[in-house]
Amino acid sequence: MVAVRGHGKVYNGPCSEYQNLFMGRYTSVMPARERNKAHLLIGHRPPRPWLSAASLLSSTQRWAGLFLALSTPYFLYSFDLSLRSEAGFTQVLQWVQSLWGRLWTLACVWAFAAHLAAGLRLLLGDLGLGLDREMARRSAWAANLFPWFVVLALLIGWR
């Protein structure tokens, strides 16, 4: 059902759980002008001024994915260099074990974990799992926190 505002008739009809879950996806990806109209299109309540957990997760997944995509040549270059010669291998190892190399690796691991967790949530959603409001909210929180736990575990493991 579609809520039509400003036309003398306001009807916040029922919307499916599927729309609830993916509202975050829709609102975070659209430019601001479209975002403010999104609730009219799919019969949702007007957007909150703050991001929902699902919305935060969605934009995190997008930016993490873009970061990983842009660093693909870096990974490929390092892999190539490490296999090519003994000197290249030492060079890559020294970079990875330096302070900046560790910070960079940590950032990559964070991005991979964040993209993975958000993607897993979407895959489960495709299978029809966790689509009710409460589960969608909880899974969004869990997926938002997951990369920080991974990084924390890595930091503890390195010490």
Add this chain to the structure above:
Amino acid sequence: MMGSGITPWLLQRLSSVYLGLYGSCIAICWMGRPAPDHAAWTAWVGQPWVSLGMGLFVLALLLHLWVGLRSLLMDWVTRTAVRAALNGLLLIGLTGVGLWALRTLWRAGL
């Protein structure tokens, strides 16, 4: 099926499953192990199951990158001509990355 967008959607989901599984396996496999030397590293990559798995990983990665970056362009670039040009550049870039990865893996003993 054609033009409905189901093909990229399916490619993205299928590739994501392989990328997640293989990526996590490699990460867990090397976690807690000391850094290898060059000989051990090339020997490990040269194993048929590792290099073959990596070849499939690169293929899945390229498909995943294509779908992801394409939807990013569809969302953010509104001018058709600019979007088409960027899509072309994206395809050329991904092909280049694929050939580079193929050469590297071929040398390593795929």
